Amino acid sequence: MSAAIEVMRHHRSIRKFTEQALNDEQREAIMASAQAASSSSFLQASTVIRVTDPELRARVMALCGNQAYIGSAAEFWVFCADFHRHLQWVPEAKTGFAEQLLIGAIDTALMGQNALTAAESLGLGGVFIGAVRNQPHELCDLLALPKGVIPLFGLCLGYPDQNPEPKPRLPTSLIFCDNRYPAQFDEERMQRYDEQVQQYYRTRTGGNKNMSWTGQIGETLAKEARPFMLEFLHRQGFCLR
Ligand SMILES: Cc1cc2nc3c(=O)[nH]c(=O)nc-3n(C[C@H](O)[C@H](O)[C@H](O)COP(=O)(O)O)c2cc1C
Structure with a gap:
């Protein structure tokens, strides 16, 4: 088809890296x-903090559930939604609207995905880190993020030291619909997908994990995630109105 489509269709998160660093040319191309x-x-409502200081990286890792690949990846970047910059240049700008949270999150996510795809096209690998939102107040202090800036996700990048299979996605026909939201969902397809995911996990973990997709979302959505988030957003000047 095309080289870009090949790269995107072969995406899989990489969580084990060699020690090899990226060179300047690679890094600049990804940026x-x-x-x-x-x-x-x-609005370009994003800022990316590249965490190069090893001591700072270790402290960030500790705030992100100690996920080891945050420490071992050649690069670790924190992607933030940023309206601080706008307020610096245009102090009368009106901010704090819920819509601006969406704008900042969407702009920044598009950047993050471009970064990972670009890296993958160079033979590198990576994984996003939502755990930067585990202790966001502390992370803001560590990275000196001012009001108007919130960390959304991290990105580990480096040379892969593993080669996992791509994870099976939901059937395309469940995700893409013509004209209207479907009146009912296709139970049979869901069951087949659940079996496919179970098989994927069994193979990948040597039989240690046997979770279906339904089982996984049941666990994930059984409790409120990061219950401090609304208060944090308010403190940073987001979602005030
Ligand atoms: C915003 C975001 C946050 C994520 N956070 C983490 C994380 O903190 N730790 C981790 O190991 N993987 C994380 N992931 C990776 C997902 O687990 C992974 O993308 C998903 O299981 C699908 O697997 P794949 O990327 O290999 O296709 C995150 C992914 C996204 C998009």
Whole structure:
């Protein structure tokens, strides 16, 4: 089809890296690709903090559930939604709207995905880290994130030291619909997908994990995630109105 489609269709998160560093040319190409993403109203409401200081990286890792690959990846970048910059340049700008949280999150996510795809096209691998939102107050202090800035996700990048199979996605016909939301969902397809995911986990873990997709979302959605989030958003000046 095309080289870009090949890269995207073979995506899988990488959580084990060699010690090899990225060179400047690779890093700059990934950054430029990230910045080339579209931006709502051209607000460019994002800032990315590259955590290069090993001591700081270790402290960030501790705030992110001690996921070891945050420490061992060649690069660790924290993607933030940012309206602080706008307020610096245009102090009369009105911020704090819920819509702006969506704008910042969407712009920044598009950048993150461009960055990972660009890295994968260079033979590198990576994984996003939502755990940067585990202790967001502490992370803001560590990275000196001012009001108007919130960390959304991290990105580990480096040379893969593992080669996992791509994870099976929901059937395309369940995700893409024509014209209207489907009146009922296709139970039979869901059951087949559950079996496929169970098989994937059994193979990947040598039989240690045998979880279906339904089982996994049942566990994930059984409790409120990060119950402090609304208060944190308010403190940072987001979602006030
Ligand atoms: C916003 C976001 C946050 C994520 N956070 C984590 C994380 O903290 N730790 C982790 O190991 N994987 C994390 N992941 C990776 C997902 O677990 C992974 O993308 C998903 O299981 C699908 O697997 P794949 O990327 O290999 O296709 C995150 C993914 C996204 C998009």
